[in-house]
Amino acid sequence: MKHTGFFGQWGGAFIPEILHQTFAELTIALRQAQDDPKFWQEYLELMSSYSCRPTPLTFAENLTKHFGGAKIYIKREDLNHTGAHKANNVMGQGLLVKRMGKKRVIAETGAGQHGMATATMAAKFGLECTIYMGEVVVLRQRPNVFWMEKMGATVIPVQDGSKTLKDAINEAFRDWVTNVDSTHYVLGTACGPAPFPEMVSWFQSIIGTEAREQILARHGKLPARVYACVGGGSNAMGIFQGFLDNDEVQLVGVEAGGKGLSTGMHASRLCGQDASPGVAQGYKTMFLQNSDGQMLETHSVAAGLDYVGVSPILSDLAEKGRVRFESATDDEVMTALDLTMRMEGIIPALESTHGFVQAFKEAPELSPDEAIIINQSGRGDKDIFTIAHAFNDPSWKQFIIARAREYSK
Numbered sequence: 083m084k085h086t087g088f089f090g091q092w093g094g095a096f097i098p099e100i101l102h103q104t105f106a107e108l109t110i111a112l113r114q115a116q117d118d119p120k121f122w123q124e125y126l127e128l129m130s131s132y133s134c135r136p137t138p139l140t141f142a143e144n145l146t147k148h149f150g151g152a153k154i155y156i157k158r159e160d161l162n163h164t165g166a167h168k169a170n171n172v173m174g175q176g177l178l179v180k181r182m183g184k185k186r187v188i189a190e191t192g193a194g195q196h197g198m199a200t201a202t203m204a205a206k207f208g209l210e211c212t213i214y215m216g217e218v219v220v221l222r223q224r225p226n227v228f229w230m231e232k233m234g235a236t237v238i239p240v241q242d243g244s245k246t247l248k249d250a251i252n253e254a255f256r257d258w259v260t261n262v263d264s265t266h267y268v269l270g271t272a273c274g275p276a277p278f279p280e281m282v283s284w285f286q287s288i289i290g291t292e293a294r295e296q297i298l299a300r301h302g303k304l305p306a307r308v309y310a311c312v313g314g315g316s317n318a319m320g321i322f323q324g325f326l327d328n329d330e331v332q333l334v335g336v337e338a339g340g341k342g343l344s345t346g347m348h349a350s351r352l353c354g355q356d357a358s359p360g361v362a363q364g365y366k367t368m369f370l371q372n373s374d375g376q377m378l379e380t381h382s383v384a385a386g387l388d389y390v391g392v393s394p395i396l397s398d399l400a401e402k403g404r405v406r407f408e409s410a411t412d413d414e415v416m417t418a419l420d421l422t423m424r425m426e427g428i429i430p431a432l433e434s435t436h437g438f439v440q441a442f443k444e445a446p447e448l449s450p451d452e453a454i455i456i457n458q459s460g461r462g463d464k465d466i467f468t469i470a471h472a473f474n475d476p477s478w479k480q481f482i483i484a485r486a487r488e489y490s491k
């Protein structure tokens with residue numbers, strides 16, 4: 083994928099003058115890396131020795147029997163180092179940073195997974211690291227914050243706006259404008275000004291390349307459908323790229339339906355009626371915004387999907403009808419998570435479980451000769467507080483109370 087920065091009418095780089103030179107340098111570094119086969123080789127070696135690539139494609143035999151339709155396969159991005167697909171992007175950008183000779187990285191993080199991955203990369207490559215995280219999310223994802231700090235990163239809770247991902251992105255851009263010479267901004271998803279959407283998608287394409295080879299080897303033909311959750315869109319872009327040129331493979335992106343699309347408490351940009359085209363945070367896409375262009379508040383049980391914008395590449399693929407977009411509510415996510423844990427012994431992240439919800443709705447309507455793939459973007463361990471609370475688990479509550487007593491002594 084080599085682009086000018088626009089995908090149909092979407093994308094672009096609407097950036098302040100002061101960042102032009104930096105973006106130009108980044109684009110040149112990216113092009114040089116793309117034209118140098120040794121770069122991708124180095125990337126593959128790093129991902130197989132530091133992360134767990136290739137990640138397996140797991141046949142979910144019990145879920146398949148339960149639904150009685152298509153064979154359900156799960157692409158296990160949760161088995162990456164730090165527990166999510168975020169490592170693919172971060173390690174790739176880390177290699178670019180080394181080539182560019184910068185000494186400091188900054189990043190925003192939603193669920194904390196991208197921050198965790200960036201902190202590990204910075205520790206490994208000896209870079210100074212600052213992570214911006216909405217204050218709301220710092221409270222929701224304390225364990226990730228703890229580990230980031232232990233790995234030497236400075237975590238800054240962002241108190242502006244809704245104190246979620248979009249505010250963390252704004253703050254990271256503010257930092258970058260002040261420190262352009264020393265610093266690279268490791269953007270965590272396929273959003274933002276060019277070349278980020280293309281660059282992040284390129285690193286994540288490793289998911290789709292592997293998944294395609296694995297399903298052909300296991301099932302003998304391409305899958306009927308591929309499902310992925312969509313926050314900013316990087317894990318979806320990652321797996322979809324393995325199948326984009328095969329129109330017979332339906333690609334399904336699943337957004338956060340939150341409390342329901344009619345409640346206004348969701349983060350569905352490409353399905354539902356609440357989003358409209360706009361330019362913000364340096365790029366043009368479908369944003370959840372009011373008629374004055376002010377960003378709306380979003381809601382999802384999954385912090386990583388709680389974002390107002392979406393990849394411009396996905397806005398384009400939606401407009402072209404190549405990717406179908408659906409949404410899953412918080413309640414549906416909890417039910418699907420419960421079933422997956424019990425039947426397969428797998429704990430998907432709340433973000434990833436959105437993809438499972440839609441796959442479970444559609445698997446029974448397909449024949450057993452067909453296969454579907456769900457991209458499990460991450461593991462659910464980080465969500466233990468949210469999940470235990472949602473399941474209203476009494477012994478967990480007792481554990482928390484006992485711990486709180488211990489600490490307040």
Ligand SMILES: Cc1ncc(COP(=O)(O)O)c(C=O)c1O
Nearest residue numbers: 313314315316317386433459460
């Ligand atoms: C496990 C997991 N899945 C999915 C996402 C959503 O991001 P994206 O749409 O870029 O894959 C996040 C974001 O934090 C995440 O942590």
